Amino acid sequence: VIEEIEEMMQESPDPEDDETPTQSDRLSMLSQEIQTLKRSSTNNSYEERVKRLSVAELNELLEEIETAIKDYSxxxxxxxxxxxxxxxxKEVKNSFISVLIEVQNKQREHKETAKKKKKLKNGSPQNGKQERGHMPGTVRIYL
Known part of the structure; x- marks a missing residue:
């Protein structure tokens, strides 16, 4: 059972493998855009350039920012x-492993109980006979 769990875990896709280069590139581009916006928003010259933009250019800038926000979202x-x-x-796997361990413990307890019962059934008459056969007839006390 443990081997099957290990196989399942090995067969399950690695989340890092799912990340395609395009997704990574996209994240990188978005990060660069954020850095550019941060630098430009703190720069006074950027503020002055924005003030000089026409309404059409401001609308275009607004669309770019909204698109970036949408992409980030x-x-x-x-x-x-x-x-x-x-x-x-992860929770499902942990639950499964916990239940599996619980079942194994119960199986172990059941086997131990069955062995004890078997020993008691088979061992009681023999133990009684052995005790009678080995009992000394007289007790000697040494001082």
Missing amino acids: EELVQQLALRDELEFE
Whole structure:
């Protein structure tokens, strides 16, 4: 049973293997965008450039920022879903292992109880005979 569990764990996909290069590239690009936005938002020259933008350019910038927010939100939701799925899988495996150990302990107890009962059934008359056969006729006390 333990070997089967080990096989199942080896066959289960590794979450790190699921990450495709495109997903990694996407995360990298999003990180770079955030860094650019952070640097530019703290820079006074950026603020002045934004003030000089036309309404059309501001709308375009707004769309870019909203798109970035949407992309980040989608990625966050995907990562949270993956995390929840992995946590659930871990809980199921731990529960299974706990139940398996409990069953093995009960089997062990049952076997031990069966052995004791068997010894009592088979051993009682023999033990009684052996005790009678080995009892001395007289008791000697040495001083």
